[in-house]
Amino acid sequence: MKQRYTTVVWSIIYLLLLLSLLTPFSMITAFLLVVPVALLFTALNNKSFILHIAPVWLAIALIHPVYLVMAAFFLIPGIVMGSLYRKRAPAMKVLRFGMSALLAELLILLVVATAFFQLNLNEYVDEIVKITTDPLREMGVSGGFTGGMTWTAEQTEALSRMTMLMVPFAMIVSSFLITVVTHAIARPALNRMDIAVPSLKPAREWMLPRSLIWYYLLVVILDFANQDSGNRFIQVLVVNATPLLQMCFMIQALGFFFFLAHTRKWHPVIPVLTAIPIVLFPPMIIIGILDLVFPLRQAFSKNNR
Structure with missing residues (x-):
């Protein structure tokens, strides 16, 4: 009975999240929309899942x-x-397959929009x-934005080119974040419903593949x-x-500090x-690189003994 009540509540949450997509909150709620689908599909059999989803789809x-x-x-990713x-x-x-499903959908959506709806991504x-940059130009002209320097049309064009180049990066990171959230x-939520999920x-x-070092070296050479x-x-x-690999090294560096805190019995808030600093100072990724190249963790474990 409790589980039935909980799934109904999640169906209502699903409806509210869908309705929020045409509001200013869509940038936040879009990262949550896979949650109710994944939860309902896990907790219910196929027939019950359809019975919960159908009224929501009919309403919207x-x-x-x-x-x-x-x-x-x-x-689909849900x-x-x-x-x-x-x-x-x-x-x-689960994360790998969920991210792959989202990324594949984004690619298909981009191809369909370009081929059939004449979307010009450029x-x-x-x-x-x-x-986005028009307010910067206005501030620069009227108030000496950034020490008297004005935001020029050339800077806008350069930013536009870089943004276009990084569309794949944005798609990958968005898929990753939605899946992680x-x-x-x-x-x-599933654990509270007495459904054990690893x-x-x-x-x-956390230990990423050492081959990332060779990929990074190849990217630098290219x-x-x-x-x-x-x-x-x-x-x-x-x-x-480049930024994707740097993010991987940041994650590796963070894992190293968690390992160090666990080994040295530091306060849990320290790692x-x-x-x-790992996020704000990119050179900190060298810690993640060193952790992959050299057996740092084994060395600290031996010193701790």
């Missing part, structure tokens, strides 16, 4: 058909993650960047070699792969605080 269809498109988009939760798959596998990005909320390994045990040739494909590869 009566309000505006565009809600159905948005609901269908977030439905079902993918929910089906893996049903099988008690490892958390990392023009769209230019317009967004222009809307979904797991972070769905897992404890958790991620403790942060102190960046150096492409400075004269100006190959656009290599440029897109370097611009997107959390280390996330601030």
Whole structure:
């Protein structure tokens, strides 16, 4: 009875989240829309899942058909993650498949919009960047923004080019964040419903593949070699792969500090605080790189003994 009440509540939450997509809160609620689908698909059998979802879809269809498109988009990754939760798959596998489903959908959506709806991504990005930077130009002209320097049209154009180059990075990071947020909320919610779902390994045990070092070295070489040739494909590869690999090294560095705190019996808040300098000062990724290249953890474990 308690589980039935809880699933009805999550159906209502699902409806409210869908309705929020046409409001100013959509940038936040979009990261939560996979949660109710994954949770309901895990907790219910297929027939009950449809009975919970159908009224929500009917309600949003009566309000505006565009809600159905948005609901269908977030439905697929929710079902993918929910089906893996049903099988008690490892958390990392759930995240990997959920992220892949979202990324594949984004790519398909981009292809369909370009081929059938004449979406010009270049023009769209230019317009967004222009809307964003126009206030900067006005502030610069009227108030000496940034020490008397004005935001020029050339800077807007350069920002637009860079934004266009980093569209793949934005798609990957968005898919990753939505999946992580979904797991972070769905897992404890399912546990409260007496549905055991595997958790991620403790942060102190995070260890990424050592091959990332070779990928990073390859990207650095490609960046150096492409400075004269100006190959656009290599440029897109370097611009997107560099921040992605740096994010991986940040995660590795954070895992190292959690390991160090656990080994040295530090206060639990200390490794959390280390996330601030790791994010704010990019050179800190060298700690993550060293942790992958050298057996630092084994060395600290031996010293602790």
